Amino acid sequence: MEKFVQIEKVGQTFDTKKGKFVALRDIDLTIRKGEFIALIGHSGCGKSTLLNLISGLALPTTGVLLCDGREIAGPGPERAVVFQNHSLLPWLTCFENVYLAVERVFSGREGKAKLKERTAAAIGLVGLDHASSKYPHEISGGMKQRVGIARALSMEPKVLLMDEPFGALDALTRARLQDELMKICEATRATTVMVTHDVDEAVLLSDRIVMMTNGPAATIGEILEVDLPRPRQRLTLAHDPAYIDYRAAVLEFLYEKQAHVEKMAA
């Protein structure tokens, strides 16, 4: 087992008008290379905060985060982020949006033709060759999110970070993109951390599910190993007793162990 991302004794405190707000405390987590991790918890439990810490968009108040043996001191293309709201630049076409990322990472070593080839390949990976020259406002929400994924993958990141990437999509589109993502992750062996609030999504996609306690001062409550063989098929899994058990375990954590805390906090 190779330790790839290490999170050690990490805490995050925000200064607010009402004084200090402890968002996260005592987070310890080690992520293996090629592993798919889901972060799940009730809203406000700091799962996005944790993702921002791994991406480097925010820096921890205490503790340290390492990626491939080096401290995470800021954001960078080796930790690509798929944003919740796709965050494509509206004045660039899908191709240009991805090209911007490709150019940044590979232009030192490769010629223009190769960069374009990479861009086209990334767009092909998410099945959007036909929409390559369209602007973001001309395509659907699901397609935008796929461009966002293509942009992240095109950089060949060490870690792929996804912040509720399918949260804003309808159930059918979401299922299709989950299937696509599974295929892509198996093909690229990408180390992935995904924030989600969808139990099925977490069990279907993950190797491990990191369940967070309720905020404030949230931390990791339980970690569930999902030992289901890959490739996974959502239809066969629906009747798989192991799958049903995993699903029940997450639900139990969310709605029994963590539910009363929420009531107390409210």
Add this chain to the structure above:
Amino acid sequence: MSALTMSGDFGLEKPVDRSTTSPPVAEAVAEPAKERTMEKVATRPVAETGTPLGERLAAFGRAVLPPVLGLVVLIGLWHVATHKGGSIPGPAQVWDAAVALFSDPFYRNGPNDQGIGWNVLSSLQRVGIGFGLAALVGIPLGFMLGRFAFLSSMVNPVISLLRPVSPLAWLPIGLLVFKKADPAATWTIFICSIWPMIMNTAQGVQRVPQDYLNVARVLALSEWKIVTRILFPAVLPYMLTGIRLSIGTAWLVIVAAEMLTGGVGIGFWVWDEWNNLKVEHIIIAIFVIGVVGLILEQALILLARKLTKESS
């Protein structure tokens, strides 16, 4: 017609996030024209596609009739007010004078007697130079104010103090510094055009969505790429609004400035015709100034639509 409604919109500005800027700054900051133009694009084709001739004629009538009627009423009132004689000439007299005037718009009889075409062109030239210099200074300054909070809180009080001052108050300073009338007039145009440009650009920079900046951070884009690929396109609609407001004000101010400085120019021409007591020419000048202002505004709206369509 659409220009009239467009300029009318500035009077009824939506209250845009006034909390983020000091009140005098927010007054001149209008929402970019993007949403409005988008609506127009969306509603226009309805009357044109495959509807019967009668309906199309009716739609055409609805679009053209009110403005034409407005003009007819204006001219009618003018006629009624002047037909008994008096010092103000009626529409017919002005029309005759205009026909004579526009038959030779580009004559030159010495420096103080030139065709109306030359006068309009030299006014436009002054506006162009003053406005262009204001854009060169104001847009980069606006970018810096939007980017650096310290600079912004340093400069904003100064802008708030200077902005309400009539640009004509700066004319003597211009005369003193440049020792000539022409650059002094350009200087007043510069002063009046620069405020909307600074403020709208700064506002635009402050409102660049954090998401886009996060993208820039994750990709670790160079400062040059951030400016060209993210900041500039995001700020462009705001900048164009600033430019449109500026040029409108500049065209208002040039007439007054030229009345004071003399030389060649539409403002000076109005004053000269007043001294010659050719009132028909003054009325013609009013129409000419109005039409040129309308064309400037429409041209900028077209430009904004073209650019934002490309970038949206």
